[in-house]
Amino acid sequence: MPKNWAGTHEYSAPRVATATTEDEVRAIVAEGGPVHALGTRHSFTDLPDTAGTLIDLVGLEGGYRLDEQAGTVSVAGGTRYGVLAQWLDARGLALHNLGSLPHISVAGATATATHGSGNRNGVLTSAVRGIRYVGADAEVHEVREGDADFPAVAVGLGAFGIVTEVTLAVEPTYRVRQDIYQGVSWDAALQRFDELTGAGYSVSVFTRWVDEALGDVWVKTRLESDDDAVDDVLLDGARQVEANPLANLDDITELGGVPGPWMLRLPHFRLDGTPSFGDEIQSEYFVARSDAPAALRAVRKLGASIEPHLLVSELRTAASDELWLSGAYQRDLLAIHFTWRNDPAGVLGVLPLIEEALAPFAARPHWGKLHAFDAAAIARVHPRIADARTVFERLDPEGRFVNAHLLRLGVREAR
Template identity: 45%
Template sequence: MNQISHNWAGHVAFGARSTHFPRSLAEVQALVRQAPRVRTVGARHSFNAIADTPGALLSLRRLERRIEIDPAARTVTVDGGITYAELCPRLDAAGWALANLPSVPDFTVAGATSTATHGSGDAHRNLAAAVAALEIVTASGDLLVLRRGEPEFDGAVVGLGALGVITALTLDLVPRFELRQDVFHGLDFDAVTEGFEALMASAYSVSLFTHWAGDRVDQAWLKGHPDASPPALPCGGRPAPGESSPVMGRDPTGTTAQLGVAGPSYDRLPHARIGALPAIGTEFQSEYFVARRDAPAAMRAIRKIEAALHPALIVSEIRTIAADTFWLSTNHGGDSVGFHFSLERDWPLVKVALQALEAALAPFAPRPHWGKLFVTPAADLQARYPRLADFRELAVRHDPGGKFRNAFLDTYVFGH
């Protein structure tokens, strides 16, 4: 592929005048110096125009892959174009792992951390929390290196591509580990809301899938250590009779192994196996984060709008994410719960559903996922980020001419 015309879901046509596939850091620096407007695209999996630019679009997938493990520091340094699918099996073979992963492994590490992409697990922060250092080519073409603990670091990690081109990241490692995955069907809705904290703490990573219908939560996927005793039946659920798809009744081909079979963490934490995701998407996605203490009330509020939601809804996923300190993180400042919605690829239907969802969740001041669809007015969104002004200053300091700005950032970060 020599052009990048659309995002993965196919509905965002990139407006870039030119696309570039630099093969070295020096090429990235030269391109950034020359171009009046530039953005970097990762694996194209965002559902809005966050990666777009009217200028030069850079893809780093032809950069030489870097996987440099430092066993003493327990870190790995990777290039800015690598995906989790490329990285994780290599780490596993070397005896290492990342502590947490998203639902599919196809994203670039740089693209995922830039939007605060997350997995699940009470104790786990989003994927940006694994970043120990960043190397960024800024608007001048110079290299900026930021390490955890430095004053600008917390602003830069979830950077939405606004600071420049991330050409390398250093990530924390843990020793390789195995997990088993157990799926339960038919949980009782009231038992889930009443016992939410205990349920979500009952394994290393817990995801709930549901269609918000009636008095049931369709499924709980529990990913736990293989030597822990098998999970007790949660909230009235019963063990799934076989492998399950996140969407009840659908073909589970392509999902990571279930039924308690242990395997490497990189092949259990994501729901989809490496290579299973189709090259072109057939769905839309949205997700909203609220304070974890509000999870039961938010669940009850969502269930009340099922009539507006159902025409658009494929499946919903509920996950927990621990608090972090990144200025633009959707999980900034408090433990949160994410309500994810896989939706039909039909904007008029989806818009109605999102308007109803956002109205239902308004009392909880939800933060929408930066890489998914939302209809939140910019002023409301901005009011939910206490460090927004600091982020604006940081971005302007490193990009005074707005080279890395685009319409999405102009509206949601710099607007007003």
């Protein structure tokens, strides 16, 4: 059976079918039984799994349709963001943001509210203007921004159908540089957190929790001109100008303040390289950005328990939205991400400690990453979960897209 991209989760579906066209998706759904979509396999749980047929959509890509008047592009759901970005940039266009990995599919990333960073940048799903999907009746349906069901299905978790096409907002292309700052202390960061995360168009903090210094701060600056000046100082830290401390990592997008196209700077990793570390487990939790200092202090107290199992943590931000199952629903967020060693027992041992520490802040887990939440815990932090479930039940009354994961989290009703 297929495994996820990192090789740390194996799917249990008894059958995998490949679809490269919308008609092939319809034919598979028409066969009957439980079905679910499988994209570029970046989930670290059984979210994409099923007791029936997994529909592998990696080959469902391309089909670009540009609507210049509306300022949108429509693209097949299996298309990787990095491939779409190249197509757009060649036409003088861009997306508002990208995730750290350009390897992720458009349908899968938007269905789970995956994100990049930036205080004013919404999650990737905030750019969605329309969704085309194959429903339980094996017919094609469309939902557009402004429709009553859109806030539920935009971050839809595969709970209502197989997304075959996504329409995204686009804008004119732009240039970005990314610089590394080091020496920022935890004290300064927690006292001036909004200043830290607002230092660029997109800011990422890499930390291991146990040191007095925060760690590496990556500041991605959106440029009006390639010779725009950037600050040499960030809080009590400084920009690294003598040498790039990560110059030996070939799969990282270019650092050191070198200007370049948005699609080669906003992601952390190159499309033609290995994403992240590989052989890893990931977890992520979202809290309100206003709670960031208190939430980070709570996690820091667990540093000695976290560090032995950790490869690295990353802190990012995103702007609030009105998408019911988004981590940023009605609150600007801080994302606290953990890239773990492939140590399932150790990770599962420390996750309850982290979740307990973050409980006072109503932390929401990333839908596609490992966590220990159940339906009751999800209901406490996602105020519109019942409303979303009602929409999914109406769109899929027979439960064709129900799986164990969605039942466990209360996203769908038991049959």
